[in-house]
Amino acid sequence: MAAAHGDTRHRRRVGNAPVSAPFGILRLPSDVRFGAGTRADVPALVASLGERVFVVTDAFLATTPQFGELLTTITSGCRDIQVYSDIPAELPIDAVHRAADAAANFDPTVVVGYGGGSALDAAKLVALLCARGGVLPDYYGENAVAGPVLPLIAIPTTAGTGSEVTPVAVVSDPDRELKVGISSPYLVPRIAVVDPELTIAAPRGVTTYAGIDALVHAIESLTARPLERTAGVLPVFVGRNVLTDPLALEAVTLIHRALPRVVDDPNDIDGRIDMSRGSLLAGMAFGAAGTHLSHAIQYPIGAITHTPHGMGTGTLLPYVMQACVHAVPDRLASIADAMGIPPSVDIASHAQAAVDEIAALCARVGLPVSLRELGVVEADIGRIVDLTLRVTRLIAIAPIPADRSAIEQIVRAAILGDRGMLRHPRSDKQTVDEATVAL
Known part of the structure; x- marks a missing residue:
């Protein structure tokens, strides 16, 4: 299982010849300083x-x-x-x-x-x-x-x-x-x-919503579809790759263990250090890999409800992950590993365990469990979908075909607070076979 989880090879195109090879890119400051003081x-x-x-x-x-x-x-x-x-x-x-x-x-x-x-x-x-x-x-x-x-x-x-x-x-x-x-x-x-010490004075809400958004950055970096590489200028977001994956996985580990601690105790300096490092690593990852559906859907929801960005992306994250279980079970299973979840009987079950744990974490730190709690109603679905489809640079790297039907299903399930609506009917064997073909 470990080898499958870590395999980030994908098909890309160099000139006119498609080849299978690892590809990576990072775009970073020339000098990054991290640490208390x-x-x-x-x-x-x-x-x-x-x-x-x-x-x-x-x-x-x-x-x-x-x-x-x-x-x-x-x-x-x-x-x-x-x-x-x-x-x-x-x-x-x-x-x-x-x-x-x-x-x-x-x-x-x-x-x-x-x-x-x-x-x-x-x-x-x-x-x-x-x-x-x-x-x-x-x-x-x-x-x-x-x-x-x-x-x-x-x-x-x-x-x-x-x-x-x-x-x-x-x-x-x-x-x-x-x-x-x-x-x-x-x-x-x-x-x-x-400097993690500069975050200690942040209010509880800021700590919560910023922290969960950092986790969304990490998870969406890990699950973003790799774009086919062609000659010329690369898009800013190229999807998951071999350089962003290790950063994002470490960010998941850090944020998963630290976020509840700093929400409960703002003066927990060790937790603040972990959160700042996790946020930094997630930023390094998504700055090249990109984010996808939690962010794309949040943009219109934020405009409609005037709620904080992190509140929206965090509320959406379990639903987006649920919609992606059948498409990238290996990716979600690696997230389960990063959070320390014990091995499951098969890759699909391990992927589902990651989704369930993220949903529990979001509830643990006080995020809404449905979009209805943000003020979104079913009458808003059409407008939300229309506006989401305009965020083309993000939906282009979604790990599932992000058409009108798929986005509508995610939004509807998130309004009703029912992740079960997004469970995929196909068998575990089909899921694993398709995931292997996609890599």
């Missing part, structure tokens, strides 16, 4: 990149002692510094343009992002607009950034988004019904500094 490295790192520093954070974090201490140490080593803290949640496009205008007037040589996903994404986009000009819609989609952006140091204060190491930033555009992604390898920060 690593924020002490920031002043020297900033000084190595420039003397005019534009710091992006949010209004609450700007008032915290930790930020004040960090700002003091940065200021002692640079010629000029400006703090911009008008960064709201969900990151509206106008807020980013205002931040970029302020940065352009300051003319920075380096940008520092400090905070959760919104602050780090805003910092990425400020670095982009300062270097390349234009407005954000010029860069919507994949690979629309023509060259390097300003040097960026990303310092997360939550364990969840992984934005400090990813090539993606997401904004809310009032002209569109969904959040919009800007994806480019040029958006990967130059330096990431991940």
